[in-house]
Amino acid sequence: MDTIGIALIGSGYIAHYHARGLAELPDVKVPVLCSLDGKAAEEFAGKYDIEEVTDQINSLLGREDIHAVVIATPNKYHAPYAMEFMKNGIDVFVEKPMAVSALQGKEMIEFARKNNRILMVGHMWRFDAEVNYVRDLVQSGKLGEILKTKGYGIHVNWGPSGWFVDKDLAGGGALADMGVHAIDTVRYILGDPQPKEVYAKISTSFGDYDVDDTGIVMITWDTEAVSIIESGWWHPHTDGPEAGTQLFGTLGYASLFPTFWEKKKGDDLEKIVPDMPERKEHCDQVIYSRQMKHFIECLRNHTSPLSGMIQGQTVLRIVDAAYESARTGKVVKL
Numbered sequence: 001m002d003t004i005g006i007a008l009i010g011s012g013y014i015a016h017y018h019a020r021g022l023a024e025l026p027d028v029k030v031p032v033l034c035s036l037d038g039k040a041a042e043e044f045a046g047k048y049d050i051e052e053v054t055d056q057i058n059s060l061l062g063r064e065d066i067h068a069v070v071i072a073t074p075n076k077y078h079a080p081y082a083m084e085f086m087k088n089g090i091d092v093f094v095e096k097p098m099a100v101s102a103l104q105g106k107e108m109i110e111f112a113r114k115n116n117r118i119l120m121v122g123h124m125w126r127f128d129a130e131v132n133y134v135r136d137l138v139q140s141g142k143l144g145e146i147l148k149t150k151g152y153g154i155h156v157n158w159g160p161s162g163w164f165v166d167k168d169l170a171g172g173g174a175l176a177d178m179g180v181h182a183i184d185t186v187r188y189i190l191g192d193p194q195p196k197e198v199y200a201k202i203s204t205s206f207g208d209y210d211v212d213d214t215g216i217v218m219i220t221w222d223t224e225a226v227s228i229i230e231s232g233w234w235h236p237h238t239d240g241p242e243a244g245t246q247l248f249g250t251l252g253y254a255s256l257f258p259t260f261w262e263k264k265k266g267d268d269l270e271k272i273v274p275d276m277p278e279r280k281e282h283c284d285q286v287i288y289s290r291q292m293k294h295f296i297e298c299l300r301n302h303t304s305p306l307s308g309m310i311q312g313q314t315v316l317r318i319v320d321a322a323y324e325s326a327r328t329g330k331v332v333k334l
């Protein structure tokens with residue numbers, strides 16, 4: 001496979017990041033865009049030198065020039081599209097959340113295994129320099145044993161509209177949109193522990209829609225560390241940029257966004273602020289570009305992605321458990 005052909009599905013907000021990421025890579029071509037956006041899709045294709053535009057998803061099957069797809073559609077279509085492509089021998093990158101339920105995620109994993117396909121999920125924070133700095137810190141043991149973490153994904157005085165606030169298309173609200181990032185980020189930093197118990201309070205408090213915009217989730221990992229995750233849209237305040245994580249260990253404390261750490265030294269704390277590359281935006285293009293680069297490397301070498309199907313489905317298991325806990329008022333054991 002000299003030149004890798006990728007079909008892009010969706011031409012909305014996040015598809016631009018993927019198109020830019022793919023355009024930076026040698027020997028990668030996007031021959032076709034599939035979108036329902038009409039004229040806007042034509043403009044998108046023009047901008048990134050994509051020769052063809054279609055609104056017929058099935059026309060992407062059976063083409064010699066398509067080795068993989070990037071699915072950047074509303075969440076409802078992630079699983080059915082991914083499974084159809086994998087069944088037809090095509091590798092898949094799918095945006096987060098991987099699917100609208102853990103069960104769907106499990107089916108996708110079975111399809112990937114049965115058809116020997118790569119299935120990568122867009123948990124792009126795994127490719128961020130600051131996230132990796134904090135992860136290395138935790139994994140090196142400098143913070144000691146991690147006892148608790150606090151993380152969030154919250155939009156202040158802003159929230160999405162359209163399909164994002166339609167349960168049928170999105171599967172869930174702020175937890176499925178923002179909370180999934182916070183869950184996967186802390187799980188990655190902690191070395192991918194398994195969730196044991198989930199307890200949550202989730203509500204719709206800021207808008208007239210059938211999805212959640214406010215959530216607090218408590219996860220107990222198999223390491224016995226406990227993570228609190230907050231998700232939200234339209235909140236009046238949050239602790240920093242739209243996402244952040246704090247980790248509390250027996251030997252020290254670390255903060256991701258802003259990124260620094262504090263080491264216990266007797267009665268004192270020494271603060272260390274690392275030199276990190278400047279960010280143009282909180283969700284910087286460079287994260288998405290590295291994510292696409294990794295996807296292409298996995299395609300070329302047929303290796304498992306860092307943000308793979310197991311990682312994506314584990315987040316969904318936690319999200320499903322959180323919704324169940326919020327509904328029943330009980331702790332859900334996984």
Ligand SMILES: NC(=O)c1ccc[n+]([C@@H]2O[C@H](COP(=O)([O-])OP(=O)(O)OC[C@H]3O[C@@H](n4cnc5c(N)ncnc54)[C@H](O)[C@@H]3O)[C@@H](O)[C@H]2O)c1
Nearest residue numbers: 010011012013014015035036037072073074075095096097
């Ligand atoms: N990782 C991130 O930082 C991040 C950020 C934003 C969105 N996302 C995820 O990306 C996905 C897309 O979000 P977005 O903000 O780009 O949405 P969007 O509304 O901006 O774009 C959605 C695109 O999907 C297309 N589409 C809709 N239904 C389709 C169908 N049935 N078949 C083919 N195409 C279809 C639309 O035409 C549109 O181009 C979602 O899963 C979302 O959760 C991830």
